[in-house]
Amino acid sequence: MSYRSVPRILGLFKAETMPGLAWIPHFTSVINWTLRLGLGLLNQVKAINTRWLAIIDHSIDIGTKKVLVVLRVPVDVLANKGAAIQLQDCECIGLKVCEQVNGESIALDLAAIFSQAGAPAAIIKDGDYTLAKGRLGLLATAFGTAVLLGWTLLGGLDVLNTALRDAVQPRFGDMAYQLSLLAAFALLGGLLDLPFDLYGTFRVEQQFGFNRTTPMLYAVDLVKSLAVGVVIGLPLAALILWIMRATGSWWWLWAWAAWAGFNLLIMVLYPTVIAPLFNKFSPLADDALVARVQALMQRCGFQAKGLFVMDGSRRSAHGNAYFTGLGAAKRVVFFDTLLAKLSPGEVEAVLAHELGHFKHRHVQKRIVMMFGASLAGLALLGWLAGQTGFYTGLGVSPNLGAPNDALALLLFGLVVPVFGFFVSPVMAMLSRRHEFEADAYASAQASAADLSSALLKLHEDNAATLTPDPLYVRFYYSHPPASERLAALAPRAA
Numbered sequence: 001m002s003y004r005s006v007p008r009i010l011g012l013f014k015a016e017t018m019p020g021l022a023w024i025p026h027f028t029s030v031i032n033w034t035l036r037l038g039l040g041l042l043n044q045v046k047a048i049n050t051r052w053l054a055i056i057d058h059s060i061d062i063g064t065k066k067v068l069v070v071l072r073v074p075v076d077v078l079a080n081k082g083a084a085i086q087l088q089d090c091e092c093i094g095l096k097v098c099e100q101v102n103g104e105s106i107a108l109d110l111a112a113i114f115s116q117a118g119a120p121a122a123i124i125k126d127g128d129y130t131l132a133k134g135r136l137g138l139l140a141t142a143f144g145t146a147v148l149l150g151w152t153l154l155g156g157l158d159v160l161n162t163a164l165r166d167a168v169q170p171r172f173g174d175m176a177y178q179l180s181l182l183a184a185f186a187l188l189g190g191l192l193d194l195p196f197d198l199y200g201t202f203r204v205e206q207q208f209g210f211n212r213t214t215p216m217l218y219a220v221d222l223v224k225s226l227a228v229g230v231v232i233g234l235p236l237a238a239l240i241l242w243i244m245r246a247t248g249s250w251w252w253l254w255a256w257a258a259w260a261g262f263n264l265l266i267m268v269l270y271p272t273v274i275a276p277l278f279n280k281f282s283p284l285a286d287d288a289l290v291a292r293v294q295a296l297m298q299r300c301g302f303q304a305k306g307l308f309v310m311d312g313s314r315r316s317a318h319g320n321a322y323f324t325g326l327g328a329a330k331r332v333v334f335f336d337t338l339l340a341k342l343s344p345g346e347v348e349a350v351l352a353h354e355l356g357h358f359k360h361r362h363v364q365k366r367i368v369m370m371f372g373a374s375l376a377g378l379a380l381l382g383w384l385a386g387q388t389g390f391y392t393g394l395g396v397s398p399n400l401g402a403p404n405d406a407l408a409l410l411l412f413g414l415v416v417p418v419f420g421f422f423v424s425p426v427m428a429m430l431s432r433r434h435e436f437e438a439d440a441y442a443s444a445q446a447s448a449a450d451l452s453s454a455l456l457k458l459h460e461d462n463a464a465t466l467t468p469d470p471l472y473v474r475f476y477y478s479h480p481p482a483s484e485r486l487a488a489l490a491p492r493a494a
């Protein structure tokens with residue numbers, strides 16, 4: 001930092017440009033954490049109240065049509081009546097079509113349906129899993145609040161900054177000091193989050209039979225992530241810090257360009273370099289499925305570089321499928337856990353859903369929004385970084401003999417999620433709308449009935465509650481609840 005900046009910062013100290021505005025982040029913080037804890041509690045209560053619901057999905061033949069029926073019944077009614085249960089004891093949540101079927105023909109099948117072992121058990125597990133995850137989420141939220149307060153108002157970041165500045169800057173210079181501050185903060189943050197991740201993986205996921213990660217694999221993953229963070233994160237941080245110094249008052253525009261370029265680079269590097277560090281990707285070997293999938297892609301006018309199977313079963317029993325890459329380098333990736341559970345028709349329907357996201361340009365829309373938001377954020381930071389109140393209001397004294405850029409980045413990173421949370425219902429709503437659009441596309445290009453049954457299997461596999469709290473859904477659900485998606489697919493599946 002040049003000595004010319006010292007009077008500038010001293011001047012800011014005197015000017016106290018925004019003393020009255022310092023309360024904004026704290027006030028927002030209080031509202032934010034109250035809202036998050038409240039939403040979490042709401043969903044917990046809802047999960048407790050509805051954990052006795054059972055879901056039964058079953059295909060029945062009515063004349064020439066095969067119909068998927070999704071019913072839910074209170075578990076105690078099922079226990080009392082057993083196979084003698086009647087249609088009026090059930091609520092149809094899945095397919096509207098079952099209302100049009102005469103009650104008798106379904107009642108005849110009910111005995112057979114309910115005698116299927118496992119179906120009611122699955123949904124009780126869903127309720128318990130939702131509760132256990134929710135409890136951990138509430139704890140993590142409360143802990144996160146304490147950590148944020150510790151960093152800002154209680155002076156944690158100030159202490160860390162002073163210690164590193166005095167120890168590193170005189171000997172190794174401004175850049176080394178700033179990078180050491182960013183690295184130390186990231187390490188400490190990671191260490192503080194580690195107990196929650198460990199508990200989530202080895203207790204919650206383990207308890208419900210989803211975890212496949214061994215402690216050894218977990219440790220290796222941790223070391224690899226750290227290495228990737230150092231190799232990618234440090235040069236990027238150094239570049240941004242250099243831009244902040246070198247490019248004057250428009251630094252935020254240059255930093256944004258660097259950030260955007262970095263993100264595009266990661267989109268290319270992730271599938272080819274980073275993901276293979278953690279998982280094995282082998283070409284899809286099932287010829288019949290390959291032919292089926294290629295026919296679908298041709299029908300949809302879609303080009304991809306390859307079809308891959310990923311060994312997701314190494315870490316978790318949850319299944320998934322996704323696209324990665326940009327332009328013509330796109331790849332289709334299926335989790336082995338997904339292929340193990342779904343029939344070829346269901347795999348095709350799931351892929352058609354993913355193709356729907358591409359046809360509707362959902363990915364591009366998301367990238368444009370992300371870039372727009374980061375430009376606005378950096379412009380705001382460009383202004384905030386020069387305001388003394390931004391530092392002092394958050395419990396940190398700005399450096400006098402060293403640059404404040406790393407500090408500004410850290411404080412901004414701490415505060416943005418507090419404000420960003422209020423935008424999350426808009427983003428989640430957009431995402432849920434995209435899911436419906438992709439479902440509609442999939443049912444036009446593949447079988448809607450197959451997509452329905454795939455959704456049910458995945459739903460069971462992911463053990464999400466069937467009856468989340470509606471307000472909680474608005475804030476947190478990027479995908480609509482399974483029952484809503486099934487209901488939207490019902491007219492097409494009939």
Ligand SMILES: [Zn+2]
Binds near residue numbers: 353354357434435
């Ligand atoms: Zn989707």
